[in-house]
Amino acid sequence: MQEFANQHTMRNEIMSVIVESGIDEDCYIEMLDYTIELFETQGLGSDYYGYHNINHELEVTYVALLSANLNNSSKKFSITDLKYLYTAALFHDFDPQKSVDKPHEESVLKFISMDRKLRKLIDVAGLDLEIIKVLILRTTYPWSGKLKENAERQIKECFNNSEITKNNKAKQDHFMNLGWYLSVVDRISGYSLGDFSRAMEMAKMNAHALAWRPSLIVRSSVAYFEELLNKETEMCRFILESLPKHMRKNFFDTVLGFMNIRQQEITIQANYTYDNLKLVPTIENIDTRLEPEFIKSLFAIFLELPKPLQFARDSFEESIKDPNIILNTLRLNNCKGEVIGFAKGGPLENYRLRPEIRDENYGLNNTIFLEPLALKMGYWGLKGGSEMRHMFIMQAHSKKYKFLTSFALRDVIKSRIDKEQAEFVTRFDPERWDYYRIKI
Numbered sequence: 001m002q003e004f005a006n007q008h009t010m011r012n013e014i015m016s017v018i019v020e021s022g023i024d025e026d027c028y029i030e031m032l033d034y035t036i037e038l039f040e041t042q043g044l045g046s047d048y049y050g051y052h053n054i055n056h057e058l059e060v061t062y063v064a065l066l067s068a069n070l071n072n073s074s075k076k077f078s079i080t081d082l083k084y085l086y087t088a089a090l091f092h093d094f095d096p097q098k099s100v101d102k103p104h105e106e107s108v109l110k111f112i113s114m115d116r117k118l119r120k121l122i123d124v125a126g127l128d129l130e131i132i133k134v135l136i137l138r139t140t141y142p143w144s145g146k147l148k149e150n151a152e153r154q155i156k157e158c159f160n161n162s163e164i165t166k167n168n169k170a171k172q173d174h175f176m177n178l179g180w181y182l183s184v185v186d187r188i189s190g191y192s193l194g195d196f197s198r199a200m201e202m203a204k205m206n207a208h209a210l211a212w213r214p215s216l217i218v219r220s221s222v223a224y225f226e227e228l229l230n231k232e233t234e235m236c237r238f239i240l241e242s243l244p245k246h247m248r249k250n251f252f253d254t255v256l257g258f259m260n261i262r263q264q265e266i267t268i269q270a271n272y273t274y275d276n277l278k279l280v281p282t283i284e285n286i287d288t289r290l291e292p293e294f295i296k297s298l299f300a301i302f303l304e305l306p307k308p309l310q311f312a313r314d315s316f317e318e319s320i321k322d323p324n325i326i327l328n329t330l331r332l333n334n335c336k337g338e339v340i341g342f343a344k345g346g347p348l349e350n351y352r353l354r355p356e357i358r359d360e361n362y363g364l365n366n367t368i369f370l371e372p373l374a375l376k377m378g379y380w381g382l383k384g385g386s387e388m389r390h391m392f393i394m395q396a397h398s399k400k401y402k403f404l405t406s407f408a409l410r411d412v413i414k415s416r417i418d419k420e421q422a423e424f425v426t427r428f429d430p431e432r433w434d435y436y437r438i439k440i
Helices: 007-021 026-041 054-070 079-091 105-114 116-125 129-138 145-161 169-192 196-209 214-231 233-242 245-273 292-302 313-321 384-398 410-420
Strands: 279-283 326-332 339-347 367-370 403-409 423-426 433-439
Touching: 007 026, 007 054, 007 079, 026 054, 026 079, 026 116, 054 079, 054 169, 054 233, 079 105, 079 116, 079 129, 079 169, 105 116, 105 129, 105 145, 116 129, 129 145, 129 169, 145 169, 169 196, 169 214, 169 233, 169 245, 196 214, 196 245, 214 233, 214 245, 233 245, 279 384, 292 313, 292 339, 313 339, 326 384, 339 384, 367 384, 384 403, 403 410, 410 433
Parallel strands: 367 403
Antiparallel strands: 279 326, 326 339, 339 367, 403 433, 423 433
16 A cells, blocks of 8 residues: 555645654745645646656655654754755656656756746745755766766756855765765655555556556666665665665565566566467457456456556446457467457447547547557567457458557557558657557
């Protein structure tokens, strides 16, 4: 279960921890409420299906102060440090004009520099905006290559613009260390506040918003945690040792969970490579589709999809039983083997799609909509999805449909323009998961 179930609860927890931190002046509470308001009004609230939403912002703020308070027996953090950490954490990812989910630090800095209300709150708090910028720039990820060089150049400018840090190497080093602390909290916080199922949902949100192929979710998550633990060892240990036991357990259970699934993926890929398992696309007859256990097995796979891709969830069972719905499955080794995936879809008119979509064929009954392909974790990237999709197109052709529409990653659609006469109908940012059409 998630440590804090909703935004309201998280706000209350932050209120408690800022009181403990000794920074409970009205301006800091106003900053908190203004942050929530900004994210919600810019479409980056709890309903935004991306990693960098208001929940992430509040989680980082909470864990940054919680860890600092619990780690402060040796006075490693001054009251001034806590104020800067709090303010930088609240706004470190606010990029309302984002074209992709990952925030651009330059856009964040531009916003906090120009927003009059926030500038007033920072002035009332007696904080130096240049130092807040430094902490936010230090959260740049990955901290390497051109990204690091660009951030360091801007950080140097900020230090020179601040009367606190100008020509003061000790102060500059101190705030760089504080920024390092915030950057690691940024990457640890969400995974310490819930169990593995929540962590997997976060990974799916991240993958969906960054337009990753599903086969990359676990592989990239393992690489992410290995880099965090191996390259940021000192700061990771400092933060994790300060957190309550159950939060440390959440984090390491998540790391182990992804590593275990990655091991399973490698085993599946090895067996596939050595022909120890075959993926068999299968057209299911209506008798099979009426079986409760069959429907249950498909629904379990369906629930592994990111939530925005779970079309017609409330009528899932009815759709499986509907003979007008085209359905094929992917089974292991033979047409009676274990179901590991499925392709499903029906007349376009059966679906309520995003309101931005204006499909000229809607109402003409000549178009079939293919729902997002569903595969068990571990079987993505083995071409089973492609085989199910081609079988689905053949079935649609036999039913005299003229067009097929669906959603796919932008790069995938581009690759189909020549091969299948694919065309974009509506594009969506930042997800780059677009609605397209092909002629059958």
